[in-house]
Amino acid sequence: xxxxxxxxxxxxxxxxxxxxxxxxxxxxxxxxxxxxxxxxxxxxxxxxxxxxxxxxxxxxxxxxxxxxxxxxxxxxxxxxxxxxxxxxxxxxxxxxxxxxxxxxxxxxxxxxxxxxxxxxxxxxxxxxxxxxxxxxxxxxxxxxxxxxxxxxxxxxxxxxxxxxxxxxxxxxxxxxxxxxxxxxxxxxxxxxxxxxxxxxxxxxxxxxxxxxxxxxxxxxxxxxxxxxxxxxx
Numbered sequence: 001x002x003x004x005x006x007x008x009x010x011x012x013x014x015x016x017x018x019x020x021x022x023x024x025x026x027x028x029x030x031x032x033x034x035x036x037x038x039x040x041x042x043x044x045x046x047x048x049x050x051x052x053x054x055x056x057x058x059x060x061x062x063x064x065x066x067x068x069x070x071x072x073x074x075x076x077x078x079x080x081x082x083x084x085x086x087x088x089x090x091x092x093x094x095x096x097x098x099x100x101x102x103x104x105x106x107x108x109x110x111x112x113x114x115x116x117x118x119x120x121x122x123x124x125x126x127x128x129x130x131x132x133x134x135x136x137x138x139x140x141x142x143x144x145x146x147x148x149x150x151x152x153x154x155x156x157x158x159x160x161x162x163x164x165x166x167x168x169x170x171x172x173x174x175x176x177x178x179x180x181x182x183x184x185x186x187x188x189x190x191x192x193x194x195x196x197x198x199x200x201x202x203x204x205x206x207x208x209x210x211x212x213x214x215x216x217x218x219x220x221x222x223x224x225x226x227x228x229x230x231x232x233x
Contacts, residue, residue, distance in 0.1 A: 019081055019088075020160065020186040022212050046125020047198050048144045050097065050104040056057060058144035060158055061081075062089050065140060068132035069120040077119045081157075087119040096123060097141040105138070127228055147211045155218060157186070165190055165208070165225045168216070173231060174206055186210040188225070206221045206233070 039059040063079040079087040090096070091112050112121035112131045126132055147156060157179045164190065174192030181187075187207050194204035208214055208229050217226045 003219040019150075020155045020157055020210050022210060022215055042091070042167040045108065047105055047107040047123060048125075049107050052104070055104060056097065056141075056143045060089075060144050060147075061139050061143040062142050063119070063140050064088070065135045065138045066118070067136060068129045071129045072122070073126040073128050073132050074117070074120050074122045075126070075135050077121060078117075079119055087114060088148045089146065090119045090121065090140065092148045093142040095143070095146075096121070097101070097143075098135065098138040099141065103138075130196070153212075155220075159220055160188070160218070163218075163223050163225050164219070165227055167227055167229050167231065173208075173227070173229060173230050174204070176225070177205075179210065180207070188215075 061080070063077045065075045066078050067076045068074065068077045077087070077090060079090060081087075090109075091114075094109060095106055096109050098107075107123035107125055110122040110124050112119055114120075123135075128137070136181060144158065147208065150156070156173075160176050163176045167173060172192070174190030177189050177191040179186045180189055187209050190206040190208065192204045192206070196201050196202040208227055214227050214229055216228060217223065217224075221223070
């Protein structure tokens with residue numbers, strides 16, 4: 001059933017690097033190592049300071065540096081998205097963008113690979129463990145343009161945020177505010193304007209499982225999702 005969300009209720013920010021897959025398909029993209037000896041295929045240069053003006057407009061937060069890895073300047077990154085697909089953008093991006101407080105940096109990615117449930121990577125200009133430890137706590141961003149391509153019926157969460165959701169009858173159900181991962185599949189969380197018992201405007205909420213049984217079409221160009229879902233659910 002839809003519910004009214006009172007003002008002042010806080011919610012965690014969505015994991016924009018996450019991945020959503022409609023049920024009925026045979027598996028998600030597999031994670032892969034991305035190691036280029038010497039980083040020859042990547043832009044030259046090392047770790048550099050960045051400004052708001054030089055920061056890419058399509059930068060998406062993927063994870064955070066939690067520790068150094070080994071002695072040669074590698075860092076350990078915990079990706080926001082769960083599963084092997086969570087770190088794919090980190091493995092494929094040629095440059096990582098780093099932010100901590102008001103500080104912004106970037107560096108070419110020399111190498112990266114999956115390690116247990118994390119991603120470990122080496123950035124140009126980070127040559128030893130001490131330098132890697134200096135990056136702990138930095139949030140890691142990747143340009144959306146460098147995300148790996150997905151197959152049909154696979155979507156990144158960031159591409160679904162803000163889309164209008166309507167049912168088969170054309171009734172508007174709300175906009176996608178974020179998504180929830182319940183372990184089995186993703187769930188769309190919609191918000192829509194509503195009225196509280198006191199007659200004052202509030203934000204209503206609907207939760208719709210992101211599975212074939214309910215989600216009929218996702219038209220990113222039209223910014224619309226069509227679902228088999230009644231407005232009274």
